[in-house]
Amino acid sequence: MPPALRHSRQTQFSIAAWITFLYVISHSSSHQLFEGLKAYPGDHKRLRLFRPMLNINADRMCGSDEKNYVFAFDESELLECIRRLVEIDQDWVSNADLYIRPTFISTEPSLGVKKPAHALLYVIMCLLGPYFDNKTGVLALWADPPKYTRAWKGGTGDCKMGGNYGCSLSAQYEAVDYGCQQVLWLHGEDHQITEAGTMNIFLHWINEHGDEELATPPQDDIILPGVTRQKFEVTERYLTMSQLFSALKQQRVKEMFGSGTACMIRPTGRIIRER
Numbered sequence: 001m002p003p004a005l006r007h008s009r010q011t012q013f014s015i016a017a018w019i020t021f022l023y024v025i026s027h028s029s030s031h032q033l034f035e036g037l038k039a040y041p042g043d044h045k046r047l048r049l050f051r052p053m054l055n056i057n058a059d060r061m062c063g064s065d066e067k068n069y070v071f072a073f074d075e076s077e078l079l080e081c082i083r084r085l086v087e088i089d090q091d092w093v094s095n096a097d098l099y100i101r102p103t104f105i106s107t108e109p110s111l112g113v114k115k116p117a118h119a120l121l122y123v124i125m126c127l128l129g130p131y132f133d134n135k136t137g138v139l140a141l142w143a144d145p146p147k148y149t150r151a152w153k154g155g156t157g158d159c160k161m162g163g164n165y166g167c168s169l170s171a172q173y174e175a176v177d178y179g180c181q182q183v184l185w186l187h188g189e190d191h192q193i194t195e196a197g198t199m200n201i202f203l204h205w206i207n208e209h210g211d212e213e214l215a216t217p218p219q220d221d222i223i224l225p226g227v228t229r230q231k232f233e234v235t236e237r238y239l240t241m242s243q244l245f246s247a248l249k250q251q252r253v254k255e256m257f258g259s260g261t262a263c264m265i266r267p268t269g270r271i272i273r274e275r
């Protein structure tokens with residue numbers, strides 16, 4: 001195993017320490033993609049995978065012909081590996097939810113940015129504690145449209161690709177500085193509402209025509225096609241900040257919430273934004 005510098009917020013960088021958790025040679029870090037699914041305890045505390053094939057299929061992992069970011073892999077083999085892994089760890093998971101993260105990285109012995117010929121698909125898991133640090137679970141979102149972009153047309157915002165999360169970090173740090181849990185990602189001149197942190201976003205409101213609707217932005221390169229999102233019957237439409245603010249003024253907003261596998265459904269209590 002290689003010596004490595006290990007960092008923690010308490011100790012800053014320590015001198016070389018042995019990383020024992022996982023040893024992976026990755027020459028090119030240009031390629032990283034992950035998934036997130038869960039197993040829930042059911043009868044007799046037996047863990048049950050929750051709709052795993054919605055997560056580990058080629059479309060969702062951006063391995064379909066169109067995007068082609070990961071190698072073709074046998075989905076049922078991966079499912080069997082995950083099933084076996086959960087079975088092995090079953091006994092020490094007492095009545096908690098298990099979060100499962102399949103991860104794909106290139107291990108290409110070259111530093112160039114190109115389609116890798118070598119890659120690793122591995123799975124790690126952890127017990128799921130509270131996802132956000134606030135007690136109520138009601139989220140405050142930070143919106144600063146001109147400054148930060150999470151995803152763009154023609155980009156990889158519809159995949160769980162590492163780079164999307166790297167470029168969201170400064171905004172997330174700033175959100176925390178403003179006492180918020182997540183960033184409200186806005187897009188374009190008209191400040192379209194796209195996602196809340198790593199959640200799809202929904203607005204339950206009386207729309208501009210007086211109709212009650214549960215609205216969420218349509219799926220394009222900017223929106224991650226969430227599995228949790230599929231649970232809802234929704235109107236797919238663009239929503240802008242000015243539409244939201246006039247609806248708030250006219251008391252047409254019933255609820256706004258985010259959805260994702262790890263945090264499930266989270267209501268939004270506040271949106272803070274730079275004037």
Ligand SMILES: *Cc1c(COP(=O)(O)O)cnc(C)c1O
Binds near residue numbers: 197228262
């Ligand atoms: C994972 C994720 C979601 C939610 O997807 P689920 O499949 O519901 O977990 C939404 N937006 C982003 C940016 C994500 O990474």
